Amino acid sequence: MLLERLGKELLFFDGGTGTLLQEKGLKPGELPEVWNLLHKEEMVDIHRQYYEAGSDIVLSNTFGANALKFHSTDYDLKDIVTAAVANVREAARLGVHDGREVFAGLDIGPTGKLLKPMGDLSFADAYAAFREVAVMGEEAGADLIHIETMSDTYEVKAAVLAAKENTGLPVFATMIFDEKGKLLTGGDVPSVVAMLEGLRVDALGINCGMGPTQMLPVLDEILSVASVPVIVKPNAGLPKQKNGQVYYDVRPEEFAEVMVRIVKKGACLVGGCCGTTPGHIREMVRQVKAEEPFPACIPPVRKNHTIVSSYGKAVFFGERPVIIGERINPTGKKKFKQALKDHDLDYILKEGISQQDNGAHILDVNVGLPDIDEKAVMVEVIKELQSVSSLPLQIDTVDEKAMEAAMRIYNGKPMVNSVNGKQEEMDKVFPLIKKYGGVVVALTIDEDGIPDTAEGRVRVAGKIIGEAEKYGIDRKDIVIDVLAMTISSDPDGAKTTLKALRQVREKYGVCTVLGVSNISFGLPCRPVINANFYTMALQSGLSAGIINPLSEDMMRSYYAYRALMNYDENCEEYIRQYAGQKTAAPVQKASGLTLKTAILKGLKEEAHHAAREMVKTKEPLSIINEEMIPALDEVGKGFEKGTVFLPQLLMSADAAKIAFAVLKEELSKKGTDEQKKEKVILATVKGDIHDIGKNIVKVLLENYSFDVIDLGKDVAPETVLEAAVREDVRLVGLSALMTTTVVSMEDTIKLLRKEKPDCRVMVGGAVLNQEYADMIGADFYGKDAMQSVYYAKELFAGKNDKKNDN
């Protein structure tokens, strides 16, 4: 059995097939997988040579055999995969002469597409493609699934999940790292290892991209964080080109020498990738066998790091305090609740970005609100946040369906908030952690409530850790929250919490987390208490505080603590933050600019300040009509005349937006309703991912008080129609960049014409012109963003006139 030998014995993979196929006549651009059917004997021959060279695991020629990459009308994917595995089996029969146990691995490579949000492939579609080939491979008799040459954490997550959920086979996964230990999509070694181990792969590692020597430092890094057996499959050096041929020039002897070092470092499975041949493998096997401790391998060492990750970053818990930003949470926040109800994702994203800018390491995400579909919103917010921030996220929900859906589509190893000592809760949450991986916040509360004493909370922590162990969830993936109770009702609250923090750390050696600001509930000037308690908690062993990074008091505690504890080398960070700053908060100076001038010049802070001043003496609505609109009109006219350019137009728009926010606040304070806004839908059409033009139009339309429903990019015609009908919208704006996507624009217009004939459509985008717009049946072509604003204004003015006529 493979799993029994894994991590105990050294196992040899095969080497490259591409080069060998080219030697046998594979043409550039030809699909190599077709050779499984057309050139069966050649394929079997290549596999056989590897078995004869000493490979224990030989991979099927199915690297590109997934529906997204394998485009052929002549061959059926299933036939290819079935034949491919059969070819490996046949080669084993012919090539293994010593009766040793060998394995046929189903090789799964990347789809060749980038996943959403950066690309257009959905996680679900990637998953479906991998599932299909994994199931075919198992049916064909593969002994394991080997996912390799992956560059994207999200794609490999889809592949691993597909393999684990739909087959019973062992699953290996290896990625391409560059010399700096980075994936092409930016991920680093700890983030990749954390995610893959969370998904419970049986082995992981590195392949392709580099030669064995270049892989050494990356291997060291992998071994320093990985607990499962590590795979190393280098190329025969870096690719070189001569006379139009790609070649690799590390000879078998040299390759094998480095592979011996790689085995001695602790790799448990070794083989070759591009450019390696049966000769390389034979020599590697020969040299490795001559060394100690063969046939054993160096057993993998279990690591105790508590790590959460995103696609780009890993955050380690430990001595250095981790900041979990708490602001993406509707509790007690009127504006945030409204944003959730209005589906105002921009508002939520900005909360994320501003916390990141202020030093957060992880963002808590809580979108729980009665009357919203929490699961759908959670998934959407997680996806969107991951497209603007590389910080790891903490999925914060009590709804287990939302929790699972979010964990599934999350790109990385998430933090999960939370589980507690109630059996029912543990039964719900631990299976999810087991399946998707994650670091879970464990609240020390159980069926009997929150224990009053530190000892009681420590006992609950122990119970949770014990229960997790039954699932095979290591305590490094549990962070204990001993809970902070407000001192206004429990005078010993803080002392109990601090004591429990120390005891939990000492007794179980686990990391801890705390929602810090609870401590001051019901007291005046809460930041004072919060900041001091935060420092005390850090001193008592708090690994991560869930705090507001925009709170200057909290951040002062944080930077001071790091400086004092020598976690901030040479106090560099502290100095960067506070050098030149007086201890008192700076007084905001008046700029003296009028609101109109501030908008004309595109100065945000000045616009904010001027608006604040002006509302003291003037009605918001007159400010809009007498100051702001004239300023915007002036900028818009300048843009048309060619005296104002796009960046300036948008600076003014952004300044106006900030002033509007001030006025809006004022209006809601007075209880005055805002004027009813006209709704406009904007979308970048299906197949199109360039949305900057649409975003420009959005900012300007919002300036002119339109209620923009932004459907985003790559939007299907049906989605546009559905929104138009649901919101009863009279104007839809569509953008498309290329001729290939103008087709979708035409489809969308046709659908709207048929199903919602009273809806007008305006279009814009690089390849469009008036003629083209007429051809696809648009009502209006906006050659620039301002034209769309004018059209919208005209259209709705016309509508209002009509109403008055009636």
Next chain:
Amino acid sequence: MTDPRMNDGMANDRMVNDGMADDLMMNNRMAREALRYLGYGTQEADEDTLGMIRECFAQLKRTAKKRIVYRVFDLHLGEDGNIEIGNMRIESRSLSKNLKGCEKVILLGATLGVETDLLMKRYSCTDMARAVVLQACGAAFLEEYLDGSQQEIAREMAEEGYYLRPRFSPGYGDFSILHQREILSMADTARRIGLTMTEGSMLTPTKSVTALIGLSRKQEDCHIKGCEACQKTDCAYRR
């Protein structure tokens, strides 16, 4: 408002790598290109915009992960003007004119990486003016990178006795964008530099280029450069 030439590769200015003065010259040239993409034509920009452009270039230098991959293939030009490169067959008069007299052809892909897309998305959310400037700077930055890389390739090819033609990208002239898939696959861009495409043949990451470069034994004096060679003479972004 998106510039159609984000994905092209036709500028032929030369990059000089050494020396502060040269650096300054390069930055000025890139700034000029960025302004052109922003619709300034030859007009001067205000100090705020110029400041933002400088910041965006600095940010790109820190964030963008420039990567390039290329491979050389044999080229067969049929008498009917049809182009054959391995299994790929292209019908394009403008490309076949560009490649006339070439024996081989380079297929190349280059990208600024997903990191650049992430940065642009982020600013689309918080600061639209900066998002737009970053977009333009990204395009200029990519062009500059390609020009520099092309010089290196030219030196390499000169050793084998070949001269380079101006680079030519799918979607240009009558060279169909639908060849994008084959080019990406033949240059192995997904595996080597993380460059892929959407169903609509758009490159992802978005700040990326694919191009063909003809290799000929004869040095041709190519006066006509990319932008100026284009048939779309009413283009707002024309140099």
